[in-house]
Amino acid sequence: MRRSIPALFASRLAALGLVSALALTACSAGSSNSSGGDAAAKDTLNVALTGEPVNLDFTTTAGAAIPQAMMSNVYEGLVQVDQEGKIQPLLATEWKVSEDRESYTFTLKEGVKFSNGADFTADDVKFSLDRVKSDAWKNGLKSKMDVVSSVKVDSPTQVTVTLSQPSQAWLYSMTTLVGAMFDESGVSDLANQPVGTGPYALGEWKRGEAITLKAREDYWGTKPGIPTVNLRYFADAVATTNALKSGDVDLVYNMQAPELLSGFEGDSKYQVLKGTSNGEIILSMNNKKAPFNDVRVRQAVMYAVDRQAVMDTAWAGLGTQVGGPVPTTDPYYEDLNSVYPHDVDKAKSLLKEAGAENLSITFSVPTRPYAQAVSEIVVSQLKEVGINAKIESAEFPAVWLDKVFTKHEYQMSVVLAVESRDVLTMFNNPDYYIGYDNSKIKADAAAADQADEAGYVQGMKKVVRQIVDDAAADTLFIFPNVVVGKAGLAGVPANSVTEALSLSGIAWK
Amino acid sequence: MSTTSQQAATEGRPATGGSTSTRRPRRRRGTLNLRIGASLVAVVVLAALLSYVWTPFDPTQAMPSDRLQAPNATHWFGTDKYGRDTFSAVLQGARITLLVGVVAVGIALLVGTPLGIWAGMRRGAAEEVTMRFADILLAFPALLMAIMFAASFGASTVTAMVAIGLGSVPGFARVARSGTLQVMSTEYVQAARASSQPALRMARRHVLPNIAGMVVVQCSVTFALAVLAEAALSFLGLGTPPPTPSWGRMLQESQQFLDSMPALAIFPGVAIAVAVLGFNLLGDGLRDRFDPKMTGGKS
Numbered sequence: 001m002r003r004s005i006p007a008l009f010a011s012r013l014a015a016l017g018l019v020s021a022l023a024l025t026a027c028s029a030g031s032s033n034s035s036g037g038d039a040a041a042k043d044t045l046n047v048a049l050t051g052e053p054v055n056l057d058f059t060t061t062a063g064a065a066i067p068q069a070m071m072s073n074v075y076e077g078l079v080q081v082d083q084e085g086k087i088q089p090l091l092a093t094e095w096k097v098s099e100d101r102e103s104y105t106f107t108l109k110e111g112v113k114f115s116n117g118a119d120f121t122a123d124d125v126k127f128s129l130d131r132v133k134s135d136a137w138k139n140g141l142k143s144k145m146d147v148v149s150s151v152k153v154d155s156p157t158q159v160t161v162t163l164s165q166p167s168q169a170w171l172y173s174m175t176t177l178v179g180a181m182f183d184e185s186g187v188s189d190l191a192n193q194p195v196g197t198g199p200y201a202l203g204e205w206k207r208g209e210a211i212t213l214k215a216r217e218d219y220w221g222t223k224p225g226i227p228t229v230n231l232r233y234f235a236d237a238v239a240t241t242n243a244l245k246s247g248d249v250d251l252v253y254n255m256q257a258p259e260l261l262s263g264f265e266g267d268s269k270y271q272v273l274k275g276t277s278n279g280e281i282i283l284s285m286n287n288k289k290a291p292f293n294d295v296r297v298r299q300a301v302m303y304a305v306d307r308q309a310v311m312d313t314a315w316a317g318l319g320t321q322v323g324g325p326v327p328t329t330d331p332y333y334e335d336l337n338s339v340y341p342h343d344v345d346k347a348k349s350l351l352k353e354a355g356a357e358n359l360s361i362t363f364s365v366p367t368r369p370y371a372q373a374v375s376e377i378v379v380s381q382l383k384e385v386g387i388n389a390k391i392e393s394a395e396f397p398a399v400w401l402d403k404v405f406t407k408h409e410y411q412m413s414v415v416l417a418v419e420s421r422d423v424l425t426m427f428n429n430p431d432y433y434i435g436y437d438n439s440k441i442k443a444d445a446a447a448a449d450q451a452d453e454a455g456y457v458q459g460m461k462k463v464v465r466q467i468v469d470d471a472a473a474d475t476l477f478i479f480p481n482v483v484v485g486k487a488g489l490a491g492v493p494a495n496s497v498t499e500a501l502s503l504s505g506i507a508w509k
Numbered sequence: 510m511s512t513t514s515q516q517a518a519t520e521g522r523p524a525t526g527g528s529t530s531t532r533r534p535r536r537r538r539g540t541l542n543l544r545i546g547a548s549l550v551a552v553v554v555l556a557a558l559l560s561y562v563w564t565p566f567d568p569t570q571a572m573p574s575d576r577l578q579a580p581n582a583t584h585w586f587g588t589d590k591y592g593r594d595t596f597s598a599v600l601q602g603a604r605i606t607l608l609v610g611v612v613a614v615g616i617a618l619l620v621g622t623p624l625g626i627w628a629g630m631r632r633g634a635a636e637e638v639t640m641r642f643a644d645i646l647l648a649f650p651a652l653l654m655a656i657m658f659a660a661s662f663g664a665s666t667v668t669a670m671v672a673i674g675l676g677s678v679p680g681f682a683r684v685a686r687s688g689t690l691q692v693m694s695t696e697y698v699q700a701a702r703a704s705s706q707p708a709l710r711m712a713r714r715h716v717l718p719n720i721a722g723m724v725v726v727q728c729s730v731t732f733a734l735a736v737l738a739e740a741a742l743s744f745l746g747l748g749t750p751p752p753t754p755s756w757g758r759m760l761q762e763s764q765q766f767l768d769s770m771p772a773l774a775i776f777p778g779v780a781i782a783v784a785v786l787g788f789n790l791l792g793d794g795l796r797d798r799f800d801p802k803m804t805g806g807k808s
Contacts (some may be wrong), residue, residue: 054606074716172594237765238764238765258764258770259590259765259766260765260771262768264620306573309571309573312573312576313571313576313590313591313592314590314591367746372746372751375751376571376751376752377571377573377591377592379569379751379752380569380570380571380593380752381571383569383570391751391752392663392749393664393746393750395660465608485549486534
């Protein structure tokens with residue numbers, strides 16, 4: 001067993017030699033890289049994200065990660081929203097709305113090509129919009145196109161869309177993923193091979209690691225500031241900031257560990273942006289299943305949960321308190337914080353009234369940092385009013401989407417709802433996983449959509465108030481968009497007002 | 510670390526056999542190990558028992574106004590980001606640690622020991638098959654198996670216990686077999702065999718009492734590994750679900766605060782270290798005491 005001392009010494013010496021040799025090669029590799037490496041770094045942007053998409057096809061798969069990577073970068077629509085939430089032209093240069101507000105005539109930009117080389121024409125608009133209404137689209141968001149009755153090609157550069165009734169929401173929907181433009185010959189393998197008109201095309205997707213986007217030489221608009229972007233997916237939030245510190249990535253977008261911000265603030269090597277987003281942290285209660293099929297039990301939860309305390313503890317106080325499922329950037333936003341103040345006694349008496357004292361429930365928590373952080377404080381607050389919530393972790397996205405979102409096998413859950421203007425998606429559909437009985441809002445929502453701008457805003461406010469009165473779900477807070485990046489980057493979008501992370505405006509200073 | 514201690518427990522000692530000159534100091538060191546190990550284990554056990562009757566605060570009760578406090582007179586170990594008392598959580602975390610250890614070791618003991626004895630007594634093809642199967646299982650990282658279990662059956666304390674327990678079966682089987690082989694070669698067993706005693710009776714009367722010491726040592730070492738595995742699984746979010754306090758998860762939750770509030774990581778970290786060290790030293794001490802070569806044999 002025991003080795004002689006000289007032998008031991010010799011092996012140590014050899015090991016030492018090996019280590020120093022390695023160190024030397026590492027040094028020389030490092031120095032030769034840094035001269036040429038700077039130039040290489042200017043060509044590449046490494047973005048750290050958490051939550052890799054299961055595939056790249058948002059037409060069939062729900063979830064925020066796909067449009068985050070694909071929209072604005074690979075796919076474009078006829079129109080887009082700017083950082084203030086206003087609708088601007090994109091693939092359409094202009095559009096005319098008829099007197100009865102039922103038909104929209106779009107004039108298309110010329111010389112636009114898809115990444116597979118095909119020309120973008122009015123036929124593609126018709127194909128794309130018709131396809132949303134076909135069975136090829138499985139994403140629940142496709143219902144936003146239900147109002148379209150026909151799409152007519154007037155000329156290669158002009159297309160008229162006719163709606164079955166006036167709709168305030170429709171043109172806005174056209175800025176989202178349901179308005180993405182596809183080429184008929186490029187939809188055979190959307191899960192792996194996206195084909196769009198955007199500034200980037202998919203370079204490579206190493207599953208479990210990174211999506212590489214390459215700037216297109218034949219892009220119609222302004223060329224992206226950085227030719228190669230690697231969207232790197234990390235398992236947890238701490239890993240993303242560690243990667244930034246070690247220089248492995250240049251930007252952490254939508255950073256999921258707010259407590260780590262202090263390490264970057266005040267450091268001139270980094271920039272910290274605290275923007276807003278249109279994502280709501282929704283504490284969902286299955287409205288169709290006991291005990292949350294009783295409005296009093298849901299209301300009790302609303303009173304029991306101290307939303308400000310949840311935001312302060314779980315997310316370092318970053319975010320916005322709203323009290324209803326509408327982000328501040330939506331036109332029909334209003335402050336509804338006073339509807340359910342934190343009131344333990346009220347919660348208890350509502351539970352007593354509903355005969356639901358000493359309630360035991362299962363709380364399905366997706367494996368996302370915000371959800372896990374929120375769940376522990378929510379469980380503690382529910383316990384105070386006599387609701388014993390047992391946390392059951394659901395792997396996100398696969399297990400959560402299957403069990404909670406698709407099969408509705410849950411009682412309580414919490415998720416970040418990131419789709420833009422999604423209040424009706426969530427609540428005006430009794431088959432949605434929340435299962436809210438929409439009979440009280442259906443007519444009002446339809447009327448609001450058909451009204452003029454002012455009527456739309458008023459009508460939607462009424463709808464939202466009804467949803468909050470019925471305690472359909474508890475909006476804990478509006479998620480902040482926290483971005484940390486190297487100081488040398490310019491044009492990083494601070495606010496996340498769309499579902500996309502638009503990369504083409506980012507450049508090295 | 511796991512392999513060395515396990516190997517030491519299974520094969521190392523019987524082979525080395527102390528010479529007269531090394532016997533005395535080793536034995537004294539053994540007693541010291543035993544004492545230190547037993548005291549550390551006692552601390553953990555007492556913490557767990559205490560948590561049933563008293564904790565300064567409810568460890569699952571969030572107090573947002575008290576969040577992220579450094580250790581002070583009210584909160585001895587400080588508070589976490591929800592304002593939960595770390596000291597109370599460390600006390601109550603000992604419960605899960607011990608529970609997982611006891612059940613995992615229990616499973617491994619009840620499955621592995623009879624298998625090992627059986628293999629050692631039967632010899633031949635039965636032995637070959639059993640032990641090669643144990644080798645295969647041993648070659649498979651126990652933690653990886655636990656992660657697979659958690660992925661297919663959902664993360665819970667029970668899954669973790671069963672996975673860690675099954676992963677520890679081969680260790681017990683090997684120890685029991687090597688002990689049985691020794692016992693089977695002794696003269697009194699030869700005599701018992703000659704008088705055609707039934708195998709079960711022989712196993713009970715001659716084999717089991719003689720390998721009991723080695724098995725106890727294996728228990729202690731496996732316990733230490735189980736504690737570590739539970740902490741690792743909880744750290745990965747595959748062990749005990751929140752809000753039940755678990756040292757591994759406390760470590761995981763403290764990650765964001767390593768710079769600003771290191772106390773959050775230090776206390777559960779020290780608790781894990783104390784438990785693992787305690788059971789390892791206890792195992793070492795017990796081994797030195799039970800080792801037949803050093804006590805001059807007990808048969």
